[in-house]
Amino acid sequence: MTVIRTELGDITSKHYADAIVNAANESLLGGGGVDGAIHRAAGPDLLTECRKLNGCKTGQAKITKAYRLPCDYVIHTVGPVWHGGIHGEAELLAGCYKHSLELATEHGIRSIAFPSISTGVYSYPVQQAAEIAVQTVRKVIEEYPDAFDEILWVLFDERTKLVYDGGLQKN
Numbered sequence: 001m002t003v004i005r006t007e008l009g010d011i012t013s014k015h016y017a018d019a020i021v022n023a024a025n026e027s028l029l030g031g032g033g034v035d036g037a038i039h040r041a042a043g044p045d046l047l048t049e050c051r052k053l054n055g056c057k058t059g060q061a062k063i064t065k066a067y068r069l070p071c072d073y074v075i076h077t078v079g080p081v082w083h084g085g086i087h088g089e090a091e092l093l094a095g096c097y098k099h100s101l102e103l104a105t106e107h108g109i110r111s112i113a114f115p116s117i118s119t120g121v122y123s124y125p126v127q128q129a130a131e132i133a134v135q136t137v138r139k140v141i142e143e144y145p146d147a148f149d150e151i152l153w154v155l156f157d158e159r160t161k162l163v164y165d166g167g168l169q170k171n
């Protein structure tokens with residue numbers, strides 16, 4: 001039985017899971033938001049490893065070590081920029097969750113913490129992003145019923161957390 005839940009907090013601040021997911025950009029060379037926070041907390045070795053990955057396509061995911069972060073791995077995924085919802089954004093966002101979780105199963109990762117991918121700088125509406133996130137996570141758990149002990153979202157503000165809690169109740 002996989003526990004799926006939300007928590008309010010800074011995803012770099014304490015041990016939430018074996019792996020945390022970074023909402024990165026296609027360069028994988030860092031940025032602001034949670035990407036900036038993760039690189040700051042991990043230290044410079046994370047960027048050194050990321051440089052060897054040759055970027056990451058939107059909707060895909062790549063894995064690195066976590067260095068000074070309180071977890072074992074960072075899974076970097078690139079969410080879609082919101083352009084009104086008619087440019088395949090939903091499928092790309094679902095791909096972020098699907099590919100991150102599949103990558104985790106390949107590394108024997110049994111607990112994983114996500115931020116709210118794409119709903120910051122990339123302006124994805126939180127309500128729609130949360131529904132896609134929850135629906136995709138539930139679908140992957142059906143496919144891999146014994147792979148995960150816990151999948152959670154660590155949300156940076158109360159409003160976003162409320163929306164994800166609503167998404168969990170509804171889907």
Ligand code: APR
Binds near residue numbers: 079116155
């Ligand atoms: N812990 C958890 N969540 C965080 C943290 C943190 N330390 N910092 C920010 N967040 C939240 C934001 O409040 C938002 O809800 O993560 C969510 C995603 O916001 P962004 O970090 O802006 O990510 P995104 O919208 O996917 O945009 C990605 O922003 O930082 C750049 O390099 C990144 O170009 C990429 C783009």
